[in-house]
Amino acid sequence: AQTVTQSQPxxxxxxxxTVTLSCTYDTSENNYYLFxxxxxxxxxxxxxxxxxxxxxxxxxxxxxxxxxxxxAKSFSLKISDSQxxxxxxxxxxxxxxxxGNQFYFGTGTSLxxxx
Amino acid sequence: xxxxxxxxxxxxxxxxxxVELRCDPISGHTALYWYRQSxxxxxxxxxxxxxxxxxxxxxxxxxxxxxxRPEGSVSxxxxxxxxxxxxxxxxxxxxxxxxxxxxYNEQFFGPGTRLTVL
Numbered sequence: 001a002q003t004v005t006q007s008q009p010x011x012x013x014x015x016x017x018t019v020t021l022s023c024t025y026d027t028s029e030n031n032y033y034l035f036x037x038x039x040x041x042x043x044x045x046x047x048x049x050x051x052x053x054x055x056x057x058x059x060x061x062x063x064x065x066x067x068x069x070x071x072a073k074s075f076s077l078k079i080s081d082s083q084x085x086x087x088x089x090x091x092x093x094x095x096x097x098x099x100g101n102q103f104y105f106g107t108g109t110s111l112x113x114x115x
Numbered sequence: 116x117x118x119x120x121x122x123x124x125x126x127x128x129x130x131x132x133x134v135e136l137r138c139d140p141i142s143g144h145t146a147l148y149w150y151r152q153s154x155x156x157x158x159x160x161x162x163x164x165x166x167x168x169x170x171x172x173x174x175x176x177x178x179x180x181x182x183x184r185p186e187g188s189v190s191x192x193x194x195x196x197x198x199x200x201x202x203x204x205x206x207x208x209x210x211x212x213x214x215x216x217x218x219y220n221e222q223f224f225g226p227g228t229r230l231t232v233l
Contacts, residue, residue: 107156
C-alpha cells in the first residue's frame with residue numbers, strides 16, 4: 001500500500017517570501033511519479049509540479065521547485081516570491097507508474113499568503 | 116466545454132435517498148476517475164474507467180456505490196440509501212489514457228460535486 005503524509009496542516013508566509021511545504025511517502029514501488037496539486041476554494045485541483053522517480057534532477061516550474069530525496073522518501077515543495085494567489089490547499093500525491101494511474105493523496109496543507 | 120464538468124455543483128439529500136452525480140470528461144479522453152474528498156482530507160480514489168469498462172473499482176467503499184460509463188464518455192456515480200457519512204466532495208478527473216505501462220498522461224479534474232446528506 002502507498003501512503004502519503006503531510007505533517008503541516010496549516011502554514012502562512014508573507015507576500016514575496018519563500019515557503020517550503022513538506023511531504024513524505026511510503027512505497028515499495030520503484031517506478032512512480034510524485035505531484036503537488038493546488039486546490040483553491042473553487043475546489044478545482046490544479047497541477048503545480050510533477051517529478052518522475054527515476055529522474056534525480058529536481059523539477060522546477062517558474063516559482064515552484066521540489067526537493068526530491070528518493071532514499072528518504074521525501075518530496076517537499078518550495079514556493080519562491082509568494083503571491084496572494086498562492087493561497088490555497090496544497091496536496092502531495094503519489095502515482096504508481098504501471099497500473100491505472102490513480103492518485104494517492106496526502107491530507108493537505110492549507111497555505112495562506114499574508115499581504 | 117474545454118474542461119471536465121460535473122453536475123450538480125451541490126446536492127443536498129436526506130438520509131436513505133438515492134443520488135446520481137454526473138461527470139462530463141474532456142472530449143476524447145478515454146480514462147475517467149472518481150475520487151471522494153471528505154472534509155479535511157485529500158481525495159481518495161473510488162473507481163477508474165478505461166473506455167466503457169471499470170478497470171479498477173477497488174476504492175468503492177461498499178455496494179451502495181456504483182458507477183457507469185455506458186458510451187465511454189459521460190459517467191454517473193450512483194449512491195443508494197445515502198448515509199450521513201457519504202457527505203463529501205466527489206471529484207471526477209479524465210486523462211487521454213490511463214492504460215498500464217503508458218507514459219504519464221495528466222489527469223484533469225472537474226470542480227466536484229459537494230454532497231450533503233442530512
